Amino acid sequence: MATLHRSLRPLHWNNGASHTVELFLDFVCPFSKKQFLTVHDLLLAGESRADFVLRLQVQPWHPSSTLLHETAVAVANLEDDSRKFWSVARKLFEASEDYYDSSTTDQTRNDIYRRLAKLIDVDGVLDQLLITGDVGNGGNKVTDVLKLSIKYGRQLGIHVSPSVVVDGALANNVSSSWTAGQWDNFLAKL
Numbered sequence: 001m002a003t004l005h006r007s008l009r010p011l012h013w014n015n016g017a018s019h020t021v022e023l024f025l026d027f028v029c030p031f032s033k034k035q036f037l038t039v040h041d042l043l044l045a046g047e048s049r050a051d052f053v054l055r056l057q058v059q060p061w062h063p064s065s066t067l068l069h070e071t072a073v074a075v076a077n078l079e080d081d082s083r084k085f086w087s088v089a090r091k092l093f094e095a096s097e098d099y100y101d102s103s104t105t106d107q108t109r110n111d112i113y114r115r116l117a118k119l120i121d122v123d124g125v126l127d128q129l130l131i132t133g134d135v136g137n138g139g140n141k142v143t144d145v146l147k148l149s150i151k152y153g154r155q156l157g158i159h160v161s162p163s164v165v166v167d168g169a170l171a172n173n174v175s176s177s178w179t180a181g182q183w184d185n186f187l188a189k190l
Helices: 006-011 030-044 065-078 082-094 109-120 125-129 143-155 180-188
Strands: 020-025 051-056 163-166
Touching (some): 006 051, 006 065, 006 143, 030 051, 030 082, 030 180, 051 065, 051 143, 065 082, 065 109, 065 125
Parallel strands (some): 020 051
Antiparallel strands (some): 020 163
16 A cells, blocks of 8 residues: 555544555446445444555546545545544535435536535635636646545546555455455455
């Protein structure tokens, strides 16, 4: 596993395990949502036999996805505690349908950022997200960190979400529909 950029360290749920599972997920993908909620519940129950890393995998066919991922990066910049970060990620997944195409068509980018900041309720996030002044095509204060995350997935050949990498190898046998019991069985074999 590549070392996380210092801003993305809260994405790592460290259990002190000898194996690492990287979840390449998109906040607006219903299959990613299902996988995240199952894994998060497993982690909250303290039953994981591996460390987990949430990898931000923006899918271009979900246009508002970038905005949710930028929100996650902004939270990671402000919040060092991975458990708190994963709770915010859960909020983003649970509200994902509110950011589907049909729900965002008539809103500006900054309007959506304001909705997201209100949803997650973390001080300082909105300041990192809003596009202000003449930035040209440079994005906001978290754009460059999100680019690093996306480049990491691309260099591994990750093109879709959800994708799972275990100890550096793509695990194509993992399904988004797995139950906590199926995850436990899979992790027990590592």
